[in-house]
Amino acid sequence: MCGNAANDERHATEAVTEAIWDAWIAVNLKHQFFCAQAVLSDMKAAGRGAIINLGSISWMTGIGGMVAYSASKSAVLGLTRSLARDFGVYGIRVNAVAPGWIITQHQLEKWFTPGAEAHAMAAQCLKRRLQPMEVAKFVAFLASEEASACTSQQYVVDGGWA
Numbered sequence: 001m002c003g004n005a006a007n008d009e010r011h012a013t014e015a016v017t018e019a020i021w022d023a024w025i026a027v028n029l030k031h032q033f034f035c036a037q038a039v040l041s042d043m044k045a046a047g048r049g050a051i052i053n054l055g056s057i058s059w060m061t062g063i064g065g066m067v068a069y070s071a072s073k074s075a076v077l078g079l080t081r082s083l084a085r086d087f088g089v090y091g092i093r094v095n096a097v098a099p100g101w102i103i104t105q106h107q108l109e110k111w112f113t114p115g116a117e118a119h120a121m122a123a124q125c126l127k128r129r130l131q132p133m134e135v136a137k138f139v140a141f142l143a144s145e146e147a148s149a150c151t152s153q154q155y156v157v158d159g160g161w162a
Helices: 016-048 067-090 105-110 114-123 132-145
Strands: 051-056 092-099 156-157
Touching: 016 051, 016 067, 016 092, 016 105, 051 067, 067 092, 067 156, 114 132, 132 156
Parallel strands: 051 092, 092 156
Antiparallel strands: none
């Protein structure tokens, strides 16, 4: 099971209301908990399973202008480690993947500028755009038996940024 949904809308801290905060925490974090809860009984019955939550490097790099997103994505690591402790006794592994800036169509439409790309290239060790398939392949590895001893960790796939 891989949990990922997000709202990466930029926002000034002063503009965040309690309703906005609750909504962004819900869309960025809540589903990962309830998806894990929903698959628990089947994974317990099987005696094994792998849950992979998607975080972000935003909170590790201190990107501003998105406090609710960054806070919720940092919470993915705490959720992951707690679930790994609770579920490990059943043979269930729980990990998180924190991608760097993946230039999707959404990113191109909303946030991509030549200046933003220049900032990313200056920050990353690998001086190229990261591809969605690079994250997908790592998630597939974590879901496989090849990663059978990996649990309670966050793996960063960011081209060497964070």
